Amino acid sequence: MESTDCAVVIGASIGGLVAARALSDTYARVVVVDRDTLPDQPVTRRGVPQGRHLHALLAGGLQSLERLFPGLRRDLVASGAPMGDLQGELYWYNDGHRLCPATTGLTILGASRPLLEHAIRARVAALPGVEIVERCEVLGLTTTPDRMRVTGVRMLPVGTDATEQRVPADLVVDAGGRGSRSPVWLEALGYQRAPEETVRIDVTYVTRYYRREPGHLRGNFGAGGGAYPGVPRAGGVFAQDGDRFALSLTGMLGEEPPTDDAGMARYADSLPAPQIAEIIRSATPLDPPRKMRYPASTRRRYERLRRFPEGYLVMADALCSFNPIYGQGMTVAAMEALLLRRLLTAGTGQLAKRFFRQAAEIIDNPWSIAVGADLRFPGVQGRRPPLQRLTNAYIGRFHAAATRDPALGAAFLRVINLIDPPTRLFVPEVVARVLRASRQRPASA
Structure with missing residues (x-):
């Protein structure tokens, strides 16, 4: 097969954009092909309905994106995204216990999903050879006649009378979410x-934006x-660009947050973090509450297949879609892009x-973190290894x-x-700290 020196990426969301950067x-x-209309401003779009909701870019994700796009953090801050210290400037509550505040140097960046995607898309679009x-x-x-290699894609402009187009490529990457x-495509090819x-x-979550004032949350x-x-629940x-707070209420296993002011405040009152209800009652809302549902986390184990066509890859949410509560998706996509580039x-x-x-x-690692946390709930179906109970008991003491x-x-x-693997919480010096601190009476929420 003659080389085309071309790669095609399916999907222009963050997973597709970081894949394009690597390629x-x-x-x-x-x-890069997407069926949605891509705005020239940092606004939500129809193809990413979750873009209206609270997104958290993990510190590991910020580091990975900075490696792919040097100066991205600086540009986001210049666009109004606030920054803070993850432990020193946030009220964290785990299992009802407030994390002891301290300055760690771990950075949280308050970039909304539309702002982050817009900044990345602008940088990708400016790369030589990227369309x-x-x-x-x-x-x-x-594919080739023997279906052993993918040779490109068939595509059709949306909402027009145009005919089908074919784009030949040496590599096709599915980042379609x-x-x-x-x-379906691979099964049709005999795989x-x-x-x-x-x-x-x-999971059901409700998100609303509020105006951020200097006195809120003591700054x-x-x-x-x-x-x-x-x-x-x-x-x-969290602080976001545009002098806003993005506030989300979440329920699992049938729990469903309300969307009226009084109901949201009562729901927030049931949470360990009183600051959430404080914002609902004191801050000025900027939009109506938005609700979204997420039924299940799904991981596709392509690494276990014996046969797979050359010239094709699957990555980001198309490879593994995580419970959004843990905010892992964008970070894992950036890490996969760095892997692909290498x-x-x-x-x-x-x-x-x-x-x-x-x-x-x-x-x-992120899968074990998310699934391990979810399997702590008896109502979540899944295999629980024999050490699960011991691990859960230890994590409870850890918090x-x-x-x-x-x-x-x-x-x-x-x-x-x-940044670190979960095993880091079980090394001897950390276990010793847990045992030592456990002898004192913990400060609960």
């Missing part, structure tokens, strides 16, 4: 579907409290095999101990921000 170092031409095609739907894949068509792991959590960046057994309020420097031979194997290693020991808080934040 642009290897291919002379990169075509972003909007309002165009990918209908399927083209949770609605990925890869399982097995990738095994799937699904954890049903039935701090925000507050958050996660759900835990017996309290399947969570909430967070693998391409070593050549394109057996790219899918190498990528899926190492991407699985990237996904393992209680972290009310007094700021080093434990920093260790926990480094893990959930995907």
Whole structure:
């Protein structure tokens, strides 16, 4: 097959954009295709309904995006995104216990999803050889006669009488999100579907924006409290660009936050973080509440397939879609893009095999964090290893101990921000701190 020196990316959301950035170092031409209309301003768009809701870019994600796009953080701050210290300027509550405040140097950036996506898209569009095609739907894949290699895509402009177009490519990357068509397309080509792991959590969340005033939260960046057994509710309020707070209320396993002012305030009163209800009652709302549902986390195990066509990859949410409560999706997509860029420097031979194997290693930690936390709830179906109870008991003591020991808080934040692996919480010096702090009476919410 003659080389086209072209790569095609399906999806122009953040996963597709970071994939295009990685590909642009290897291919002379990169075509990003999306069926949505892409705005030239940082506003929500129809194709990303979750863009209206609270997004948290983890510290590990900010570091990864800065490696892909040097100066991105500076540009976002210049566009109005506030910054804060993750432990020193936020009220964190875990299992009802407030994390001991301290300065850690871990940064949280209050960039809304529309602002972040717009800034990344502008940088990708400015790369030599990159073309972003909007309002165009990918209908399927083209292949060699033996179907052993993907050779491009078939696509059709949305809402027009135009005819089907074909774009030949050396590599096609599916970053089409949770609605990925890869399982259907590959099955039609004679390949097995990738095994799937699904954890049903039935999350419902409601988000509203409020005007941020200097006196709110004593000038701090925000507050958050996660759900835990017996309290399947969570909430967070974080500073965002535009002098706003983004406030979300979340319910799991049938819990559903209300959308009226009084109901939202009562719901927030049931959370460990009193700052959330404070904002609902004292701040000026800027828009109506928006509700969204997320039924299940899904991981597609492409690394377990024996056969997979050359010239094709799946990444970001199309590969693994996480419970949005933990804010891991954008960070994992950026990490996968860095992996893709590194693998391409070593050549394109057996790219899918190498990528899926190492991407699985990237996904393992955030997946274990999210699924492990979800499986603490008896109503969540899933396999629970024998050590699960012991681990859960230890984490409960860990959160209680972290009310007094700021080093434990920093260790926990480094893990959930995907900087350190979860095993970091179980090393001897950390366990010793937990035991030592446990001898004192913890300060609860």
